[in-house]
Structures are given as C-alpha cells and as structure tokens.
Amino acid sequence: MAHPDLQTEEVDQHPDGPVIPRQRGAVSAAAAGGTWRPLRIAMIGQKGMPATYGGIERHVEEMASRLASYGHEVTVYCRRSYGDTPADDYRGVRLRRTHTIASKHLDAIVHAATSTVAAMTERPDIVHYHGLGPALVAPMPRVLSRAGVVLTVHGLDNQRAKWGLAARAVLGSAHWLSGYVPHQRVAVSRGLAAHYGTRFGRPTTYIPNGVNPARPVPTRQIETRFGLTPDGYLLLVGRLVPEKAADLLIRAFRRVDTGIRLAIVGGSSFTDDFVDRLRRAADGDDRIVFTGFAYGDLLAELYANAAGFVQPSRLEGLPLTLLEAAAYGLPVVASDIAPHLEVLEGDAAGGRLFRDGDEDDLVRVLTALLADLAGERAGAAALGDRVTGAYSWDVAARELERLYLRLVPEPGRRARAVAD
Numbered sequence: 325m326a327h328p329d330l331q332t333e334e335v336d337q338h339p340d341g342p343v344i345p346r347q348r349g350a351v352s353a354a355a356a357g358g359t360w361r362p363l364r365i366a367m368i369g370q371k372g373m374p375a376t377y378g379g380i381e382r383h384v385e386e387m388a389s390r391l392a393s394y395g396h397e398v399t400v401y402c403r404r405s406y407g408d409t410p411a412d413d414y415r416g417v418r419l420r421r422t423h424t425i426a427s428k429h430l431d432a433i434v435h436a437a438t439s440t441v442a443a444m445t446e447r448p449d450i451v452h453y454h455g456l457g458p459a460l461v462a463p464m465p466r467v468l469s470r471a472g473v474v475l476t477v478h479g480l481d482n483q484r485a486k487w488g489l490a491a492r493a494v495l496g497s498a499h500w501l502s503g504y505v506p507h508q509r510v511a512v513s514r515g516l517a518a519h520y521g522t523r524f525g526r527p528t529t530y531i532p533n534g535v536n537p538a539r540p541v542p543t544r545q546i547e548t549r550f551g552l553t554p555d556g557y558l559l560l561v562g563r564l565v566p567e568k569a570a571d572l573l574i575r576a577f578r579r580v581d582t583g584i585r586l587a588i589v590g591g592s593s594f595t596d597d598f599v600d601r602l603r604r605a606a607d608g609d610d611r612i613v614f615t616g617f618a619y620g621d622l623l624a625e626l627y628a629n630a631a632g633f634v635q636p637s638r639l640e641g642l643p644l645t646l647l648e649a650a651a652y653g654l655p656v657v658a659s660d661i662a663p664h665l666e667v668l669e670g671d672a673a674g675g676r677l678f679r680d681g682d683e684d685d686l687v688r689v690l691t692a693l694l695a696d697l698a699g700e701r702a703g704a705a706a707l708g709d710r711v712t713g714a715y716s717w718d719v720a721a722r723e724l725e726r727l728y729l730r731l732v733p734e735p736g737r738r739a740r741a742v743a744d
Contacts, residue, residue, distance in 0.1 A: 363728055365391060365398045366443035366471075368436055369454035372402030372421075373414050377590070377617045378563065379644045380454050380478050383512070383533055385415070390721035392416035399446070401439035403431070431594075432457045440464050449732045450474060456495055459502040466505050472731035475506040477516050477528075479641035507731055510724070513642040515662040531724055534717030535647040538708075539624045546625050550587065550613050555697075557585040557613075558690075559630040559654070561623070561645040562637070563593040564602060569636040569659070569681070571598075574605045574612060576686040582694050585611045589618050589626055627652040632693055632700070635664060638680060642666065650675075650711040655700035657689050667711065674703025
C-alpha cells in the first residue's frame with residue numbers, strides 16, 4: 325500500500341525535558357523511522373465514540389478517524405454506558421464495547437482493564453491509553469505482549485478536586501506508572517510535557533490538540549429551548565466539576581450589571597452534588613441558564629451566536645473548548661493558568677485573563693469585556709486566525725503516526741522503548 329507523505333515536524337529537546345515540534349515539513353515514512361505498513365491500533369481510556377461530550381472523547385475521535393483514513397486498523401474501546409454507540413464502526417474506526425462498573429471510582433479503571441484484555445486477544449501493534457487512570461493496567465501489554473504501549477496525558481487527573489483522598493492516592497500511583505511504564509508518553513500541552521521531563525527525567529512528545537474550523541449554523545434551537553438570542557449571552561462549555569470553577573463564574577456574573585445572559589453548557593461527571601450547588605448559587609437570577617450537555621448542531625449554534633466565552637478553570641490540560649471558542653471568533657475571558665497562557669499568549673483584546681480563583685478580578689474583566697464588545701471582537705478575530713493556524717488535527721495525527729512507526733518499525737519486532 326502506498327503511503328502519503330507524512331506532514332510532520334522535526335523535534336528539538338526542550339531544556340525541561342519535552343520533545344517540542346520545531347519546523348514543519350513533509351518527510352517520507354522511511355525517514356520517520358521505518359518502512360510504512362498498516363498498524364493495528366487499540367485506543368483505551370475514552371468513554372466512546374461518537375464524541376458527545378468530554379475533551380478526551382473528541383480528541384480520540386479526531387485522531388482515530390484520521391489514522392483509519394491513512395490505512396491503519398484502529399479499534400476504539402467504548403463503555404456500554406456511553407450513549408448509543410454504533411454497532412460496528414464510525415468514521416472508519418472499529419468500535420468495541422466492553423463491560424465496566426458504572427460508579428464514580430470504578431467506571432474508568434474497570435473499563436480500562438476489560439478493554440486491555442479484549443485488545444490483547446487481537447494482538448495489536450500499538451496499545452494507546454488516554455488519561456492517567458489507565459496507566460494502572462498499562463503494565464499488562466508492556467510485559468505480556470509485543471505491542472508498543474503509548475499513553476497520552478490530557479491532564480493531571482490526580483489533582484482534580486472531585487476525588488477524595490483514597491482516589492487521589494490511587495491516581496497518584498497511576499501518575500507514577502505513567503512516567504515509567506509506557507514506551508512513549510504524549511502530552512497535549514507544553515506544560516504537561518515539561519512536568520514529565522522534570523518529574524521523571526524522561527522526554528515526552530508534545531502533540532497538542534487540534535481544532536476544526538468554525539461551523540456557523542442558523543439560529544434554530546437556542547431561542548426556543550433556552551431563551552438565548554444571538555450576541556445576547558456569554559458561554560461556558562465543560563463538565564460541571566469543581567476544577568472547572570463554574571461556581572466562581574456564577575458568583576462573579578451575578579455581580580455584573582448587564583442584560584447579557586450566561587449559558588452554562590455541560591452536566592455532571594459523577595458530581596451531582598456539585599451541580600445541585602451550582603443551581604442553588606444561580607437561583608433567583610433568571611439571566612443564568614443551564615442547558616445540559618450539548619453537541620453537534622446544538623453546540624455549534626451555541627458557539628456561533630455567543631457574545632463571548634468564559635473559561636474560569638483552575639486545572640486543565642489543553643482545553644478543546646478554549647480552542648473552539650477562539651475558532652468561532654469569540655472574545656475569550658480565561659483564568660491565567662499555564663494552559664490558557666499557552667493558547668492566549670498574554671492578556672490582549674479578544675483574549676482577556678483574570679487571576680486564577682480571584683472573583684473580584686473576574687468581575688472586573690467581565691465588566692470591561694461587556695463595555696467594549698466591538699473592540700474585543702476585533703482582537704478575537706486575530707486570535708481565531710492564530711489558533712486555527714497553530715492547532716491542527718491533521719498535523720497532530722501525522723505526528724502520532726510517525727511516533728507509532730518509530731516505535732514498531734517492522735513486522736514481528738518487539739516494540740522499541742524509544743523514549744526510555
């Protein structure tokens with residue numbers, strides 16, 4: 325099978341450890357580390373496909389579908405509890421459902437274990453885990469198979485506020501394993517890659533999330549369903565978990581004197597008590613509307629018609645929602661944590677920053693944004709052009725394919741620990 329040129333990038337070693345893409349150019353598959361051949365790839369850790377909510381699910385769908393289009397056989401393992409999964413395949417990707425226990429503490433790890441067992445029966449060339457939790461079962465394919473083991477770090481899950489002490493201890497063990505067990509680690513942000521270089525002294529490949537072009541759609545649902553009008557609301561999109569800080573945004577927004585509304589788009593992730601607290605915090609302010617999870621045309625409509633986007637998170641990897649908001653040309657307000665700074669590059673018109681966790685500063689920035697939306701939109705257009713130029717799913721998928729080919733360059737050869 326002929327293989328198209330790999331649109332990839334050379335790499336430099338960052339002083340803090342991560343492998344950072346440098347100059348983009350087309351290289352042959354042989355130059356990438358071995359003669360090209362179709363690979364059997366198993367992806368584990370995501371809830372499923374098609375992506376309806378969650379950054380990891382959207383990341384996996386975009387990457388897996390492209391890898392499949394290059395000629396590889398990609399299998400995504402799905403949780404039986406994850407919506408209406410198509411029977412066999414989606415966008416060229418094989419879908420396989422395995423059992424889990426649908427509880428806050430067991431859902432992810434049990435599914436990772438049953439998916440790993442199922443994957444190993446098919447003898448994949450690559451077992452690719454997503455997220456920290458699945459690192460707990462990564463020793464299985466590393467020791468018991470010839471597969472190359474890859475793990476993408478989307479965020480430091482052991483630091484998430486929704487977990488209690490016991491769960492954080494378990495995820496701490498997963499964090500340690502993620503630094504030593506996989507043949508290759510991938511990080512979606514430079515900050516995460518630097519963390520692994522500093523903490524474990526091992527290089528980690530930086531392959532950021534991509535973003536699709538904006539998909540403007542007519543206003544058909546948001547007004548009748550939620551009472552939202554074009555340019556009449558600010559938008560938050562994400563799972564309603566403590567580290568996303570929707571509670572901080574609600575408190576700050578209630579102090580802003582404006583007729584603009586606030587649409588909170590998302591739902592619980594085993595955090596029903598927290599969602600109840602959010603609703604109580606918004607009680608009595610009819611400007612605040614909870615839409616629940618949204619995806620597809622509804623999510624596109626919410627992005628396309630918003631006056632601005634707010635990202636108050638206290639912990640992130642590289643948030644897809646921030647990239648998507650920028651791609652839609654929305655003025656953005658974000659906390660000044662490192663992943664947001666990586667995207668926005670500083671405080672400027674169209675991309676405003678407030679001090680992480682500071683309610684008063686968020687009130688100040690929201691007030692200033694709403695006082696000059698026209699000026700902020702001009703800056704947002706420039707930000708959108710830069711983001712869509714810098715974050716590409718096509719480039720990301722080609723870089724990941726190159727990593728796979730270096731790891732398992734020839735049939736029958738045991739995976740090389742190229743980053744060990």
